[in-house]
Amino acid sequence: MPMSNILNVSDLHKSYRSGENRLTILDNINFSVPARSTFAIVGPSGSGKTTLLGLCAGLDVPDSGTVELCGTSLSSLNEDGRAKLRSQKVGFIFQNFQLLPTLTALENVSVPLELQGDKSARNTAMDLLDKVGLGERLRHYPSQLSGGEQQRVALARAFANRPEVLFADEPTGNLDAETGDRVTELLFNLNQEAGTTLIIVSHDMDLANKCDRQLRLKGGRVLEPNTASL
Template sequence: MVKILNVKNLEKTYFSGSKSLNILKDISFSVEAQETFAIVGPSGSGKTTLLGLCAGLDRPNSGVLELCGTDISKLSEDQRAKLRNEKVGFIFQDFQLLPTLTALENVAVPLELQGDKKAIVNATSLLEKVGLGNRLDHYPSQLSGGEQQRVALARAFSNKPDILFADEPTGNLDTETGDKVINLLFDLNKEIGTTLVIVTHNIELAQKTNHILKLKGGSVVENIKLT
């Protein structure tokens, strides 16, 4: 299988004055195309930092990080932004919807910015798939947490990304709502053929994936392929 994400000897250290904090230490792993992959570990283990590096939102201090066949550690910020726009989707714990836009607009605007002439039609179709066909004109403040995350799901899949990064996608949801969102996430992922990388504290969620990477203290302590 093709490796869509390849990480070798990754290090991330933050500096403050004369002090340094080594967040990630010699991290190596790879993710195959269309794999579902979970990054787990206790709070402070470096999960979210690692996700941000893999998605090109931040730079490592050293190591190789290949995303969609490109060594992103060597790209400029503009080049990384272009790669993210074309190849990458995101889902965040706090939804990150634009409060002044309706559900439909939150999904359609990114498509319009990419020149999609059927942005409204395609956004409507995605929202119908996540069960929000009757909530198109509602603003985020008029939607429940679960509904907001379903809008975020539709938006994340709107550009049919090669890889989607989800950071604690059920962290702000109750168990029942979270389960519904996860089922939708996996269903859409399978339908579109995206690679899914999830950071989660939820072991049950992690066990739904093909592959689990466990961090502790900024280091890999387990790398288990389940299927």
């Protein structure tokens, strides 16, 4: 793509009201993410990682500061506009999988594409599920799959709409070490094949160290600014 950075964050602030006070969650956050790179946002629980991811993806709006995603300033869009941008250019992977329990593995991957009018949705879903090793589990429901298998379905779903950027929030947080390693390998392999920008939120430094660059947060502030510009 023509732009050098797929994500630019400038002077970002976010706070929430707590009783009569306001609690600062993020304070003066600045960083950029080059297109097609892998980037980790790391820090202890309560450091503001997930809040930052939500702001970067347009799931929430900051008190002040700007986020430019895929060449578009999110502040220039209303809620519907941000949702449209996400549906066209963004993929998500969550710690809790977030599969629809009444849909099979195949349907969980294909239905979002079908809702966008993609006539090849079923074939795309079958191909991706085969790539994550679930070609024989297409008609199984989430309750019939292990946690690792559910996250592999979520991986297939995330890449199905060919996103320009994929946000992964603690993608191995609910998995044991061996299963997490398998999911991590698949995530990075699919990402490399697709040429997607991968932005991971994690407290797992082994996972973070697999990324090209890192941003470290503590108490809502960037702990080591230089790690975000290497």
